[in-house]
Amino acid sequence: MPATLRSTALRVALTSARRVPARIRYPLQRDGVQPVPRLAQARERGDVVRFASLLGTRVWLVTGYDVARAVLADSEAFANDVRDLIGRQDRAPAERIGGLGMTDQPDHGRLRGVLTPYFTRRRLAELQPDIDRVVEAALDDMAAHGPEVDLVERFGFQVPFGVICDLLGMPDVDRSAFRQHGAARFDLRDAGGRIFDTAAGTRQFLIDIVAAERREPHLPDGLLARMVADHGADFDDVELGGLADGVFLGGYETSASMLSLGTWVLLQHPDSWQALRRGHPTEVDRVVEELLRFVCPVQVAFPRVARHEVPVGEQVVRAGDIVVVSLTGAGRDPARHVDAERFDPTTASAGTLAFGHGLHRCIGAELARMELRTALVALARRFPDLALACDPTELRFTELAIVHGVERLPVRLG
Structure with a gap:
């Protein structure tokens, strides 16, 4: 089958799929x-394994750290723009899949250049008082609703959502609705069908x-107002x-998880x-x-497509093959x-x-670290005796999602 026909057939197959096959979940x-x-x-078979084959297109899974890092850094051999394969571009603009993660140079540099000045260390340092205020407000809210609360709702979601709203200069929004939309945009239980609808x-x-x-400029000083003022032309x-x-969704959904x-x-x-509790910077870091x-929480990186034949680990990837990097596996x-399966901050x-690596590394990585250090x-x-308020077997986690999370986390404040 000619490459163009195979690409079209593959796009139709991916966008019309109703469920992710069990063997590749x-x-x-x-x-x-x-x-x-x-x-x-899968890793025991090698750092790179043949994962699936879709209409003649081979899909590879990378689980080894060194190979994953190499693939993520190589924007010459691999393309990120797979929108023609997994997104129907005949949809309305708001429904089309895309963003920085699915663009290549020069478009990627052009778009990322809009955001980069707002994520420098100096700009981020200016956000620390806002982060402190949002965290304290969430803790006060937990205390007001105690002695048992859902930490996901009262803290996990509230902190990053409040911080990103402040960063953007967002008007008031329905937070519960946005929380549901955010989770749905990473949910693949129906092969991603809801991603396009909820994204809109x-x-x-x-x-x-x-x-x-x-x-008519009216927003408070924030990223939204500055983008329009500086780059609207x-x-x-x-x-x-x-x-x-992209900033909004990436800024709260992954940090909330x-x-x-x-x-x-x-x-x-x-x-x-x-x-x-001691708060020593080195220990906290x-x-x-760890x-x-x-x-x-982000389980796989954006898929890459090989531009030409290229060695990946011990495998040879052909032009047009898809490479999926398992960030969890790496x-x-x-x-x-x-002892990689054990949590041990001393190592x-x-x-x-x-946060990914290379050209497409998450632009908000340092902001996420600031939030984690401050909030935790x-x-x-505030709650040194915090404890789980249910049997661990009662916890429900996402079943099949790009961003892994827990639905509720009942805790006793102590």
């Missing part, structure tokens, strides 16, 4: 925060805000609204909980870095981490792939 599944055994079994709501909301700001409403949507799952892990490791490795690679090291230390100090 395991990179998107967990047992609590632990990867399912099949992921380790938040993306269109932000596109409309950008359009209104362009007509060079980018249309869909482009700026899409960038804001990280805070909630991270707290659940910490409640099982009192030594680390005490380290957070080690706990946070949580990022161990929890790693973080649990025993060749990189001694924490730099170089986590939880404050939580441990």
Whole structure:
């Protein structure tokens, strides 16, 4: 089959799929925060394994840390723009899949350049008072609704949502609705069919805000207002609204999962909980870095397509093949981490792939770290006797999602 026809047939197959086949679900599944055994079994066959074949297109799964890092860094051999394969571009602009993660150079640099000045260390340092205020407000809310609360709702979601709203200069929004939309956009139980529908709501909301700001500036000082003022002449409403949507979604959904799952892990490791209470920067950094490795809520990176034949680990990937990097698997690679299945901050090291790597590394990675350090230390100090308020077997985690999370985390404040 000619390449163009195969690409078209593959797109139709992917966008019309009703469910992810059981045999290829395991990179998107967990047992609590632990990867399912099949992921380790795949690594035993090699750092790179043949994962699936779709209409003649081979799909490879990378689980080894070194190979994952190499693939993520290689934007010459691999393309990120797979929108023609997994997104129907005949949809309305707000419904089309895209964002920084699915663009290549030069478009990627052009778009990322809009955001980069707002995520420098100096700009982020200016956000610390806002982060402190949002965290304290969430803790006060927990105390007001105690002695038992759902930490996911009262803390895990509230903190990153409040921080990202402040960063963007967002008007008041229905937080419960946005929480549901965010989770649905990463849910693959119906093969991703809901991703396009739920994306339209938040993306269109932000596109409309950008359009209104362009007509008559009225937003408070924040990223949205600055993007329109500084770049409105060079980018249309869909482009700026899409960038804001990426910041908004990435800024709260992954951090919300990280805070909630991270707290659940910490409640099982009192030594680390005490380290957070002490608040020594070095100890706190080690706990946070180990949580990022161990929890790693973003389970797979954006898929890559090989531009030409290229060696990947011990395999040879052909032009047009799809390569999927398991960030969970890379973080649990025993060749990189001694006793990789155990949470141990004393062995924490730099170089986590939880935020990706290379050209497409998450632009908000340092902001996420700031939130984690601030929120977890404050939580441990305010509620030193925090404890799970249900049997662990009662917890319900996402079944099949790009971003792993826990639905509820009932806790006693003590």
